[in-house]
Amino acid sequence: MKLIKAIIRPNKVDDIKEALDKLHVSGMTVTEVRGHGRQKGHTAVYRGKEYNVSLLPKMQIEVVVGDELLDAAVEAVVGAARTGEIGDGRVFVIPVDHAYHIRTGERDVI
């Protein structure tokens, strides 16, 4: 079982959701985040005054998948999030020991 954590462009959430739906991956957590990678933001100017926008608005999505679906799910996320431009984001894959359903107490049923 793996946690896929992806930092993506804000407008790509629906595309990723759609791509994962096709793999029957259900359940996703979406969070508004700020950050920078190589893109490092830039200095914007408004009315002649500079202000720093080094932390860019991004979305973070988190999905837990079984090991057998991992490669396909990562491929789906990357494919849906990519524009080819700087700032497309990152995908991290993190091992998950166990998952529990709070209501039913079931373990490791995704």
Next chain:
Amino acid sequence: MSTIKLPNLETKPGRKSPSALATSARRAFLSSIERGAGGARAHRRFADGVDAVIREIVREARVQSTTPVAVVALGGYGRRALCLHSDLDLLIVFDGTIGEEEESFVKAVLLPLWDLRFSVGHQVRILSDFDEFERDNPEFLLALMDARPLAGDRAVFDAVEARFKGPGIAANEEVLEALLQLTEQRHEKFNHTLYQLEPDIKDAPGGLRDISAARLLLSLMDAHPSSSAIDRDRLDDAEDFFLRLRSLLHLDEGRNLNVLTHDLQEKAADRLRYSGAQSQQRVEGLMGGYFRNARHVARALARARRLPGPGGGDTTRVTLGPNLELTAAGVVFTDAQAAASQPSSWFQAFELSLEHQVPVSDQALELFERHGVECRPADLLPDAEGQQRLLRFLTPRLGLYARLAAMHECGLLTALFPKFKAISCLVIRDFYHKYTVDEHTLLTIRGVERIATDSRSNRARFRAILEELRSPELLVLALIFHDVGKWKDDNHAEESVRMARPMLDRLGVSAEDREDVEFLIGQHLQMSRAAFQRDAVDPVVVRDFAELVGTEERLKMLCLMTLVDIEAVSSGTLTPWKEDVMWRLYVDTYNQLTLGYGDEVIGGGQGAAALQASRPADIVEEELARFLEGFPRRYLALYGPDQIYRHTRLARDIHPGEVHTFLEHKGDTWNLTVASLDRPLLFSSISGVLSYCGMSILRGFAMTSDADLVLDAFQFTDAEGFLRLNENAPQRLEALLQDVVAGREDISVMLGRKERGVQGRRRPRRVAPVVYVDNEYSQRYTVLEVVTEDALGLLNRVSRLISEHGCDVDLVLISTEGNKAIDVFHLTTASAKLTESAQMGLKADLEKMLEEGYETD
């Protein structure tokens, strides 16, 4: 440790056991609920049944302790408003210390109740605990106000009650404070609105807790005579309605749940037999009833909160206008009977209320409600002056939302804007919206009001753009109408524009303002789409969005509109993250409109097809194409076809050194359009003439075409009365322009004399000057942006200095926001961008010039 002898829950000869009593009470209640009759009476009967259970348990538990004790019902149970799965709030008070025996008594009471599946909230105290008020426990203080003895020693209960209840007791003030504090906190959770799509029947504004609060206030106010204005029977009816609903929720959910969700609305509407072929119609009937009752409760509570205490209040009356006075109750009609037959005087009550920051009195609101049902807009505001007053009334400021909400409550808002009726209490089901459409709309206006007035808010950047709006009332007008088309399922923005048009006709809104309002209503979702559904940092998205909005004024209004529209969806929808995304898109679009617009030019007949198609007969195709060629595309966004054709004629047959002018008076301002062929110091000369004549320039632009035609347009006020006071002033202004442009007069010398008088005095500076030179944004131009304190001849001086540095001024955008001048110049030298040293030299000289004449910081 003593052994607890638990009461026997089974039946004893001649007496029903607690178990049998509980079963019987529950069965009777369930039967009432299923018949849709689980209202106040059924609740009281259920409370009585539970009382019997507790009495029986206490009777048996008394063997545990000999200390005098009272078992008391508190809160809703104390009021006998006990629902199927409500908590039993109990107070057990001993007249003596609590030892093992008393603890055994408490257990002997609670354990059987738990066994009988009651959810018990209990407090155990001794009598001396009540010697002082528990100021840090307002909930308990309030619950005590509903205390009702259930079992035990009456004398103990009486001793408790004597300490905090009754007329003249000091506790009343503590209770009042606790009540107001808790009510405020509770309402805050619901964004202070009763128009929730999925309301909490108990806690939401206008719900059951508010009924209790209103009644308690009335009792604390010692039934002041004016409290008779509150219809207590109607309050009882509302309570009965809510309790019937609540009992159905408890029945369907099997637990203490009070939120009327969409699913439960359908079930409740069916059980209560609302009519309608479709489920949605039945739900609308149910929710219509809910909002009517909640509105009545909210109003009763508001009135109760305004009641003067025993002894009456301030009796001062101040005359505000014909038949209108200011009293402690707010704005009242001196002669209500006369006012009833004069609807044209009603709107003034709200104007005065806003002006003096006092409420409109209940007397006036009731009058509007009773007599305003059939009113049409013309009855309320019969003439053009009245329509202008209505527009001015909509200017964002403290109290606007409260006045509009009050107008809506009494029906006056829909009388003024009949199309608003289409969304009155309209429920749109989706995942995000929490309020009815009309309330969502009013909350957007509250959002604008807060941006305008709340200096603590972290929205200073948005407040700055609100303060720059030329006509902020148009933003509010657009907000009132932005969702009226939601009664229709598809494309509500387009329907809203259609519905707004008769109102715009009636209000006599100018053609230019009307286009802005229609634009805002029709495109009110577009900034949100660009920001959150497209990649807002993509330059293509920014360029497309800039093309859609066209001007900075529309961008500012749409930005604010989008912000408050998102915020009014629900209390958590507008996150700081979203605000940042919005602000960034605003800035990028603003820069595209002011710094980057010069790169997008009209050429090769592109973009002018529609203009050519509707071209008047006197303008030939080639003339129009030649006129437009090379102007920034922004020109097409600034002007409609008729104005562009007028400009084309203005440019006809023009020769070097000539100016063709067109001057028109519009309201408080004047518009001057000047066509001429390019030459050095042209812009400086024209702006200098306006300054010399005492005009205060509000906004304007200068654009140069491929044929070296320069079109200058200025909007200004006649600050020194040159046009108003002088005979043939327009002709004299045109003649001066001709002389200056032709080189027959030196405007810098003429203006210099006038400026010296002003500049000799050192003035305080309110706007720190900023000179910004950008050589990257535009592909063709070096862009110079100057933000500084507005002053006489400023444009002339700045543009003269630019020319003295050998720069050509190809494009200019002028904007004056209050005392702040924001001027953007697109410059070239010998048709190329400025070198770095040229930029630095110009910047340094400009900064030096802008510092002159001001007090040093």
